[in-house]
Amino acid sequence: xxxxxxxxxxxxxxxxIAIETREILERKGFRVFIALESNAALDIFHKEKPEIxxxxxxxxxxxxxxxxILEEIRRLDKTCYCIMLSRVDEQxxxxxxxxxxxNRYTLKPIDYPQLLELVNDALxxxxxxxxxxx
Amino acid sequence: xxEPLKKTESPAKVKTDPYTEELFQKIKEQNITIDPAVWSxxxxxxxxxxxxxSLILGDFLSIPKWILKAGxxxxxxxxxxSGNKDRINSIDEFLQRALNNAYQIKHFLDRxxxxxxxxxxxKQDVHIDDRRAAV
Numbered sequence: 001x002x003x004x005x006x007x008x009x010x011x012x013x014x015x016x017i018a019i020e021t022r023e024i025l026e027r028k029g030f031r032v033f034i035a036l037e038s039n040a041a042l043d044i045f046h047k048e049k050p051e052i053x054x055x056x057x058x059x060x061x062x063x064x065x066x067x068x069i070l071e072e073i074r075r076l077d078k079t080c081y082c083i084m085l086s087r088v089d090e091q092x093x094x095x096x097x098x099x100x101x102x103n104r105y106t107l108k109p110i111d112y113p114q115l116l117e118l119v120n121d122a123l124x125x126x127x128x129x130x131x132x133x134x
Numbered sequence: 135x136x137e138p139l140k141k142t143e144s145p146a147k148v149k150t151d152p153y154t155e156e157l158f159q160k161i162k163e164q165n166i167t168i169d170p171a172v173w174s175x176x177x178x179x180x181x182x183x184x185x186x187x188s189l190i191l192g193d194f195l196s197i198p199k200w201i202l203k204a205g206x207x208x209x210x211x212x213x214x215x216s217g218n219k220d221r222i223n224s225i226d227e228f229l230q231r232a233l234n235n236a237y238q239i240k241h242f243l244d245r246x247x248x249x250x251x252x253x254x255x256x257k258q259d260v261h262i263d264d265r266r267a268a269v
Contacts, residue, residue, distance in 0.1 A: 016186040024193050058178070087177035108177075109185030109240050112192020 007050035008119070010034045011041040011069060012085075013059040021054065024115065038064035042072055050080060052122045056108075057086035057093055067093060070100045079129070081122040085110065149238070161249045168250045177243065184239045191233040195226060202226045 008030050012018040018034040025032045033048055035041035037059070045053070053073060057066035064072070070082055083104045084097045094105050103125065104118065160166075168176075195202075206224035213222045223231075 014182050014186065017182065017189065020186060020189040020193060024189065024196075027193075060178075087181045088174060109181050109188060109243070111185075111188040111237070111240070112196065115189065 007031045007033070007048055008052045008054065009041065009044055009048065009050040010054045011036075011038070011059075011066065012054075012056040013037060013061040014056070017056075021115065024112065025119065028116070028119075030119075037062035038069050038072075041069055045073055045076065045080075049077065051126060052119065053080055053082045054118070055082060055084050057084050057097070058088065067096050067100065070097060070102055074101050081126055083118050083122060154242075158245060158249050166250060168246070173247075173250075176246075180239060181243060184236050184243070187236040188233060188240065191229050191236065195229050195233065199226075 006029075008025055010018050010021045010025075010032060012021070012034070013036050015036055018036060022032040022034050031048075033044045033050065035044055041055075044050075053070075055066040055069055059065050066084055066086075070084065073080060073082065078101065081104075082102045083106065084102045085106055085108050086093060087108045097105050103122070106114075106118065110118070202225050206226070209225065210222055
C-alpha cells in the first residue's frame with residue numbers, strides 16, 4: 001500500500017517554493033514532481049498519476065489557476081488527494097474547491113512543520129480509504 | 135517507501151509589543167479595512183516570500199542536531215583561529231533567529247487579515263469531507 005503513496009505533484013508558480021517543497025518531501029522518501037504552470041502540471045499528472053497533489057490556488061504566471069487545474073485533475077481521477085494552498089481566504093474559491101472534490105484548503109504561508117502535517121494527514125486519509133475499499 | 139513524517143518543532147512564541155497591539159485595537163474599533171488589491175499584493179509578495187523563507191530555514195533546521203553541532207564547532211574554531219576575538223553563535227542559533235522573524239511576519243499577516251476582513255466564517259485550514267473525493 002505504501003508503494004502507492006509515493007508520488008506527489010507540487011504545482012506552484014513560485015519556483016523557490018516549488019523547489020524547496022520538492023527537496024523537503026524527497027528527503028522524506030517521496031517521489032516529487034513540480035510544475036510551475038498548469039500545462040506542465042497536467043502533463044505530469046497524466047504521465048505519473050500521483051496520489052497526492054499540492055496545488056497553489058492563485059498562480060498569476062500560469063494559464064490556469066489551481067481551481068481549474070483541480071477541475072481537470074478530477075476529470076481524470078477522483079481518488080488523488082488534493083491539497084489547495086491559497087494566500088487569500090475567498091469563500092467562493094473554497095466553495096469551488098469543495099464542489100470539485102478538493103480534500104483540504106489551507107491558507108498560505110505555511111511552514112515546514114505544517115507542510116509535513118498536511119502530507120501526513122493525506123497519507124492517513126489515503127490509508128483509511130484503502131482500508132475502506134479493501 | 136515513504137516514511138511516516140516527523141513534525142519539526144515550531145519556533146518560540148511570537149512576541150507582540152504594546153505599540154502593535156494598540157494599532158490592531160484601533161483598526162478593529164474603527165472598522166478599518168484593506169482594499170482587496172492591496173491585500174492581494176501584500177499576500178502575494180510578503181506571503182510567498184515568508185513561505186519560502188520558513189520552508190528553507192525549517193528544512194535546514196531539520197538536519198540532525200549532531201551535524202549542526204559539528205558544523206558549528208568547526209565554524210567557531212575557524213572563526214577563532216582566523217583572529218576574531220568576539221563570540222559567534224552556532225549555526226542553529228542563527229537559523230532559529232531568522233526563522234523566528236519569518237514567523238513574526240506570518241503572525242502579523244494572520245492578525246492583519248483577522249483585524250481588517252469583516253466576513254466571518256473562514257477557518258485557517260479547511261478539512262473537506264474526504265468521502266466526497268473518494269470513489
